Amino acid sequence: MIKSPICELLGIEYPVIQGGMAWIANAKLAAAVSNAGGLGLIAAMNSDGEQLREQIHMARKLTDKPFGVNLMLMSPYINEAVEVVCEEKIGVVTTGAGNPAQYIDKLHGAGVKVIPVVASVSLAKRMESLGAAAVVAEGCESGGHVGETTTMALVPQVADAVTIPVIAAGGIADGRGMAAALMLGASAVQMGTAFLVADECDVHDNYKEKVLKAKDIDTVVTGKTLGHPVRSLKNQMTREFVKLERTPDATAEQLEAMGAGALRRAVVEGDVKEGSVMCGQIAGMIKKPGSCAYIINNVCESAQNILTGAKKWVK
Numbered sequence: 001m002i003k004s005p006i007c008e009l010l011g012i013e014y015p016v017i018q019g020g021m022a023w024i025a026n027a028k029l030a031a032a033v034s035n036a037g038g039l040g041l042i043a044a045m046n047s048d049g050e051q052l053r054e055q056i057h058m059a060r061k062l063t064d065k066p067f068g069v070n071l072m073l074m075s076p077y078i079n080e081a082v083e084v085v086c087e088e089k090i091g092v093v094t095t096g097a098g099n100p101a102q103y104i105d106k107l108h109g110a111g112v113k114v115i116p117v118v119a120s121v122s123l124a125k126r127m128e129s130l131g132a133a134a135v136v137a138e139g140c141e142s143g144g145h146v147g148e149t150t151t152m153a154l155v156p157q158v159a160d161a162v163t164i165p166v167i168a169a170g171g172i173a174d175g176r177g178m179a180a181a182l183m184l185g186a187s188a189v190q191m192g193t194a195f196l197v198a199d200e201c202d203v204h205d206n207y208k209e210k211v212l213k214a215k216d217i218d219t220v221v222t223g224k225t226l227g228h229p230v231r232s233l234k235n236q237m238t239r240e241f242v243k244l245e246r247t248p249d250a251t252a253e254q255l256e257a258m259g260a261g262a263l264r265r266a267v268v269e270g271d272v273k274e275g276s277v278m279c280g281q282i283a284g285m286i287k288k289p290g291s292c293a294y295i296i297n298n299v300c301e302s303a304q305n306i307l308t309g310a311k312k313w314v315k
């Protein structure tokens, strides 16, 4: 059985955290991951305060296990979301796509543990100094908003720089990835792409199908020129976006307009041609759907077998 300090910190059975995928990570998915022994997260990105509260209440009906909320710092509802998280006495939040420094005192005051997602050593150190309970070191293999450094390079550097637990994310979807992450100095993994095809994930079937059909080189990062690079599966939308980004006189407004609503279009409407199918590079390895419990058990059991057999390398 794989155990780590993260299990005690979060009151969970397996050191597996579900990514806080915007528009996708709802109460149903979060509760399924938590019921399976991991830490489920509700994404606050696309909900105003009251919608988030509703999701939290729904998750509490579906599970009596701990779950958390992901605060996407670029969300127009970020202040409301922080307020609701504090009022509802959520045990833990992860934050993404920015620096959560301005919200940390308020969250701590309400007894909320804060686990920022970081893409650099400097932000990890800053978060530790502000009392973060752990950090998620997310490499640029992941889907959605990405930094510049790979998981392989980022995780050990963050692990060397901080004393709080490090959770590895980006490109992890099986026992090999989990075992490698633990060897790089992480004490847990966060997975997003792997849960896209979970039975309990409500993302549109067209989205799931596109993930299941994806190959290793099918993702692309767009939006660098706007300052928020996003990884998604290549489609008509990304081709048009790349073309516009390469046009010398394209304005930020034109690009923003093209991206606006694109994730919702893919997730809710199933428009995987004109919508944004955010997804990590590991999609090429994900070949069949399954329950959250199957995904978590499989990853942990396989990591355990790999780690137990690792002595074969040492003579």
Ligand code: TUI
Residues within 6 Å of the ligand: 022, 045, 072, 095, 096, 097, 098, 099, 117, 118, 119, 123, 138, 143, 144, 145, 146, 147, 228, 230, 259, 263, 278
């Ligand atoms: O947040 C994510 N991934 C996301 S958020 C999202 S929603 C969205 N929708 C439409 C357009 C754009 C985004 C989709 N995917 N992951 C966590 C994450 N945070 N990855 C990288 C970072 C990050 C990067 C730079 C965190 C902090 C940072 O620098 C902050 C600073 O001030 O240094």
